[in-house]
Amino acid sequence: MIVRPPTAADRGAVLEALDSCGAFSAFEVEVAIGMFNEGLAGDYTLLGVEVGGALRGYACIGHASLTERSWYLYWICVHPAFQGRGVGQALQAAVEDFVRRNGGDKLVLETSARAQYGRSRHFYETAGFAVQGRIVGFYKRDEDCIVYCKALADLE
Amino acid sequence: MIVRPPTAADRGAVLEALDSCGAFSAFEVEVAIGMFNEGLAGDYTLLGVEVGGALRGYACIGHASLTERSWYLYWICVHPAFQGRGVGQALQAAVEDFVRRNGGDKLVLETSARAQYGRSRHFYETAGFAVQGRIVGFYKRDEDCIVYCKALADLE
Numbered sequence: 293m294i295v296r297p298p299t300a301a302d303r304g305a306v307l308e309a310l311d312s313c314g315a316f317s318a319f320e321v322e323v324a325i326g327m328f329n330e331g332l333a334g335d336y337t338l339l340g341v342e343v344g345g346a347l348r349g350y351a352c353i354g355h356a357s358l359t360e361r362s363w364y365l366y367w368i369c370v371h372p373a374f375q376g377r378g379v380g381q382a383l384q385a386a387v388e389d390f391v392r393r394n395g396g397d398k399l400v401l402e403t404s405a406r407a408q409y410g411r412s413r414h415f416y417e418t419a420g421f422a423v424q425g426r427i428v429g430f431y432k433r434d435e436d437c438i439v440y441c442k443a444l445a446d447l448e
Numbered sequence: 449m450i451v452r453p454p455t456a457a458d459r460g461a462v463l464e465a466l467d468s469c470g471a472f473s474a475f476e477v478e479v480a481i482g483m484f485n486e487g488l489a490g491d492y493t494l495l496g497v498e499v500g501g502a503l504r505g506y507a508c509i510g511h512a513s514l515t516e517r518s519w520y521l522y523w524i525c526v527h528p529a530f531q532g533r534g535v536g537q538a539l540q541a542a543v544e545d546f547v548r549r550n551g552g553d554k555l556v557l558e559t560s561a562r563a564q565y566g567r568s569r570h571f572y573e574t575a576g577f578a579v580q581g582r583i584v585g586f587y588k589r590d591e592d593c594i595v596y597c598k599a600l601a602d603l604e
Contacts, residue, residue, distance in 0.1 A: 319514075320514060323513060323514060356586070357479060358475075358476060358479060358587060359586055359587050359588070360587065360588045360589075361588075361589070362583075362585075362586050362587070397585075397589075398585060398586065400583060400586065424581050424582060424583045424584070425580050425581010425582065425583070425595045426580060426581065427518075427556060427580045427581070427595065427597050428580070428597070428599075429518075429553075429554060429599070430512070430515055430518050430554065430556065430597075431514060431515050431516065431518070432515070432516045432517075433516070433517070433553075439581045439583065439595065441583050441584070441586075443584075443585070
């Protein structure tokens with residue numbers, strides 16, 4: 293398992309991971325790929341995990357403007373065939389390491405309360421994220437937004 | 449009192465309102481003016497209120513991507529010499545009208561829990577916003593973020 297920054301050559305693998313993981317609608321995949329492209333252009337930070345010669349997971353993060361030390365975790369996705377092998381944990385550790393080394397001390401993410409995201413929410417909660425808010429009817433009339441946050445330990 | 453879209457000619461008046469209202473740091477004013485410029489370029493929606501021949505208040509809003517009908521209220525500011533005269537209410541009414549006419553049914557905003565924002569939070573709460581979350585230490589170690597939301601009434 294190799295943690296490395298994704299490149300334009302990984303776009304196909306990222307699209308496959310997003311498409312096949314079952315959590316995202318076609319529109320969400322489109323938005324995620326748009327942000328992946330913006331990440332390649334330097335607007336966001338991208339981190340990836342390669343297994344068996346191909347990128348199987350990636351995360352897209354960015355400093356939250358107006359904050360001193362908070363970062364958003366915009367997207368994190370692992371190809372379903374490679375879930376349950378520690379790829380997500382490696383990615384999450386790489387994200388936290390990057391954020392701390394860049395002066396951050398907090399990760400914030402927004403996710404849907406819908407059923408398909410149950411596995412994602414379980415991942416976040418296991419990774420140490422705690423619910424900080426719930427915006428009722430945010431995504432759709434019957435689909436709330438959950439705001440998660442994780443305070444990062446200081447660098448040794 | 450005239451409600452109208454701001455133009456590039458209003459940039460000075462907007463800067464004066466942001467600078468003098470006392471709620472925003474120099475960096476926040478810089479971010480707000482940056483978003484005003486992006487609003488003029490079409491990336492956000494800007495609404496303004498003119499009193500006595502000059503723009504005395506403005507709001508910057510935008511559709512929340514990934515949502516069906518939620519909009520962010522990014523900035524709303526009234527020149528302090530023109531507060532308490534209904535400018536803020538006129539602006540808020542214009543924002544809600546615009547959002548509903550464009551298919552929105554929800555306004556979300558994030559604001560600081562710090563003391564200087566007390567008047568702003570009072571304004572939001574009077575306008576019908578309710579607290580949906582609090583991200584501890586979001587802006588700074590000792591400065592939380594409050595997430596407010598207002599469900600908009602259906603168009604008649």
